[in-house]
Amino acid sequence: xxxxxxxxxxxxxxxxxxxxxxxxxxxxxxxxxxxxxxxxxxxxxxxxxxxxxxxxxxxxxxxxxxxxxxxxxxxxxxxxxxxxxxxxxxxxxxxxxxxxxxxxxxxxxxxxxxxxxxxxxxxxxxxxxxxxxxxxxxxxxxxxxxxxxxxxxxxxxxxxxxxxxxxxxxxxxxxxxxxxxxxxxxxxxxxxxxxxxxxxxxxxxxxxxxxxxxxxxxxxxxxxxxxxxxxxxxxxxxxxxxxxxxxxxxxxxxxxxxxxxxxxxxxxxxxxxxxxxxxxxxxxxxxxxxxxxxxxxx
Amino acid sequence: xxxxxxxxxxxxxxxxxxxxxxxxxxxxxxxxxxxxxxxxxxxxxxxxxxxxxxxxxxxxxxxxxxxxxxxxxxxxxxxxxxxxxxxxxxxxxxxxxxxxxxxxxxxxxxxxxxxxxxxxxxxxxxxxxxxxxxxxxxxxxxxxxxxxxxxxxxxxxxxxxxxxxxxxxxxxxxxxxxxxxxxxxxxxx
Numbered sequence: 001x002x003x004x005x006x007x008x009x010x011x012x013x014x015x016x017x018x019x020x021x022x023x024x025x026x027x028x029x030x031x032x033x034x035x036x037x038x039x040x041x042x043x044x045x046x047x048x049x050x051x052x053x054x055x056x057x058x059x060x061x062x063x064x065x066x067x068x069x070x071x072x073x074x075x076x077x078x079x080x081x082x083x084x085x086x087x088x089x090x091x092x093x094x095x096x097x098x099x100x101x102x103x104x105x106x107x108x109x110x111x112x113x114x115x116x117x118x119x120x121x122x123x124x125x126x127x128x129x130x131x132x133x134x135x136x137x138x139x140x141x142x143x144x145x146x147x148x149x150x151x152x153x154x155x156x157x158x159x160x161x162x163x164x165x166x167x168x169x170x171x172x173x174x175x176x177x178x179x180x181x182x183x184x185x186x187x188x189x190x191x192x193x194x195x196x197x198x199x200x201x202x203x204x205x206x207x208x209x210x211x212x213x214x215x216x217x218x219x220x221x222x223x224x225x226x227x228x229x230x231x232x233x234x235x236x237x238x239x240x241x242x243x244x245x246x247x248x249x250x251x252x253x254x255x256x257x258x259x260x261x262x263x264x265x266x267x268x269x270x271x272x273x274x275x276x277x278x279x280x281x282x283x284x285x286x287x288x289x290x291x292x293x294x295x296x297x298x
Numbered sequence: 299x300x301x302x303x304x305x306x307x308x309x310x311x312x313x314x315x316x317x318x319x320x321x322x323x324x325x326x327x328x329x330x331x332x333x334x335x336x337x338x339x340x341x342x343x344x345x346x347x348x349x350x351x352x353x354x355x356x357x358x359x360x361x362x363x364x365x366x367x368x369x370x371x372x373x374x375x376x377x378x379x380x381x382x383x384x385x386x387x388x389x390x391x392x393x394x395x396x397x398x399x400x401x402x403x404x405x406x407x408x409x410x411x412x413x414x415x416x417x418x419x420x421x422x423x424x425x426x427x428x429x430x431x432x433x434x435x436x437x438x439x440x441x442x443x444x445x446x447x448x449x450x451x452x453x454x455x456x457x458x459x460x461x462x463x464x465x466x467x468x469x470x471x472x473x474x475x476x477x478x479x480x481x482x483x484x485x486x487x
Contacts, residue, residue, distance in 0.1 A: 145456040263463045293445045
């Protein structure tokens, strides 16, 4: 029987079962379940059940660090222009899915549509602004040093390495973008711990990164309990820095102590108004400075 | 190249003079404490046990310990280990001084990989007549300072400080000054 002959429209409507998504983690470009198989329920600000998400633990954190470490050499050595292009593409994908992000935000934060759209637009603008720094950081942060002797020296910013980022709990998308973009733009690779209130926005961002073909492992996303996951990252020998924006005061103190074990850079900036101009501190906080000396002579 | 260089370093090491650190004629002073001397001695013994070849110009023990060295202080002679591989503890742990480890390599990639396999990253030196190679290596070495065809130079106008577990922040230059300043907007361009 041909397709045309089928009386599709004459059938009575039947009840549909909408797909009930269980969101997964984002590690090394893949979307795996938590190793334990555990999940947790995510509710909107008004108490509505939204979806289930993967409940990450120490083993997932270690997998994410391994993926971030593997991605670091290529991402950190890529030309600033290339990193910038890769990040612009992520902004484009978020912008292409503007309505979808706004709907997620409305459900998660129980806000009005115009408020949700404004936050999505601000997040796209913020990501784009950071992307623009990819090929400008070296000039702005680097230096030619006036040495008293027959030597030429230059100091260059370089990424510190694998950086754990705890997303802030008070801003579902703009805050998330504002802590993640400054880390990866300079060539760091990130293990992002989503905020407990807004894990689905973090996974949506991961899906945008994957759709934009951001190289696997540059961004890895863990969902679950921040106090459960973050100590693993703070103590991990292969993690070089941690931004504790998403940790409460006492937890941030504990993480800073654990981070001292391998002299991680601890990024602990004052509580931010995420809608304000971000400044450069967060971007500069995960940079090293390399100074190269050359003798001068004939 | 390896043997020629090692022979030249041995010759230079043989000429080093032990003595008081404030004496201008001194090349090498004592180790700072008994604890540090024990740590160096233990690591040196581990390197021998793990197959590295040990060499020192002369025993520098003080007379009280049966040697011809200076009377006071925790002395450890300048020591060179050859045949060191990255698996050996002496190649990975922080020793600082006065021990030199020598590893041979076949390719520049091997140099970068091996050098970056430690938890530290204070400084590195590259000696080569190939300008492009020195730039390539300097870009890959994860260290706070890379001296090309030079070593150990410092200047107040030049940032100094390490990657990873070799330290936080920088001293010297504009980067060093920033830690002492709190100017609102000073980082904003």
